[in-house]
Amino acid sequence: MSINVLNSSKNDVTDAESLRQLEFIELAKQKVSALEKELGRKPKACVVTFGCQMNARDSEKLLAILKLAGYEETDSEDSDFVIYNTCTVRDNADQRVFGRLGQCSNHKKSNPHMKIAICGCMMQEQEAVEKIQKSYRFVDLIFGTHNIYKFAELLNTCLESDRMIIDIWKETDKIVEDLPVFRKYPFKSGVNIMFGCNNFCTYCIVPYVRGRERSRAPKDIIRECEKLAADGVKEVMLLGQNVNSYGLDFKDDDPGKISFAHLLELVCEIEGIERVRFMTPHPKDFSDELLDVIAKNRKIARHIHLPLQSGNTEILRRMNRKYTKDDYLSLVQKIRTKLPDVAITTDIIVGFPGETKEAVDDTIDVVKKAHFNNAFTFIYSKRTGTPAASFEDQVPEELVKENFDRLLKVVQEEAKEQTLKYDGQIQRVLIESVNDHDESLLTGRMSNNTLVHFPGNKEMIGEFADVKLLECHGFYYVGELI
Ligand code: 5AD
């Protein structure tokens, strides 16, 4: 696994900032080395990640700084530095963090050197920070999403202070390039192409905690991908809350203003990058240009995650999704015509205010007609500060549960049927790991994102291979190398 410091020349401000942060890493090194002497062993650090792919990528950046400072990575929260990178999209994520924090305080009682940090989306909410200040006094460091690039500096402050350090910014227009990043997998990597969201779906907290859309300059993205390729990465996933708004925040006369479709093309031209994924497009602005680029380019994975949220036009209007049931179905039709071998997956929310049994019937109808390969189904969670939180017609829990179960049954049937379509085929997979349950098996991922388990040697991890799909087990396959 590698730590990469990307060289950039995007602009002087971010260059100066990244250099400043690298200096803080040097300072942190001295402090961690002193701690090592005191403890008589290498200090350990644990990064706990909640939420989406964007958070997973942020955690790779946090871990890189901790490792460069001299900590040894561990999965156990019984360590010398624990950082929780939080999510606040749904209430259950918040509750899980508080549960884990509570347990962590026990470790701190037996390890006085221990530092506990918490960052990410949940920390952009004042209520959550106040709760920690009041009831979780043992936390040492709190910061948010906008100043994560300052982690090396905050780590230093935290290591030299016994007080709770809180540094949360409301907004930022800054993107700091060239910070170290540690990749969990040597052969695949996420690449942020933009940050924030401008869509303001009425149920969603993301625009409030991640701020407005900010796209990275294409040259910075390409250079990062080239470096990754040179470092052995074969698959990249371009990440953004709404990737098809990429570049819309650039001025019209900016020579760097290109569409997401064009950016994808440029990434596909990079030698060594063999597979390109992206997450997440919004159905309202999925362009024909994007479809044509995907159709033309076999490097682009045959998987589109296309969040539906609801199949009922009135609920979609109240969600501010800006498409109707028919718009969505026409888009799916168009995608399937141009990309016959594509897998489409989705996100669905059940229990949005005002959602009736009949509205859920519409959602079920879309699931059947769109033939989703998989769907993540969520129960609506009321997020304070979003418009939907003050809608009056919140749905009773029993009805939500009933609707959720009905929907899930159809989702699972449809997913099984779609997965079964590949039975007997030979598919190219990227081999990602040894199987979690059986060490004699490897796990690979098909272009359409389906997993397949097959006998093989772990030396092959990180390679592409052709696998024959022998047995369909609902969402995954068992197969053999050919
Ligand atoms: N309640 C339930 N699910 C939500 N999501 C976003 N906000 C909420 C909420 N308040 C879901 C959406 C989104 C996914 C990442 O999380 O389906 O696509």
Ligand code: SF4
């Ligand atoms: Fe949230 Fe909607 Fe933005 Fe997705 S597009 S992050 S659901 S506001």
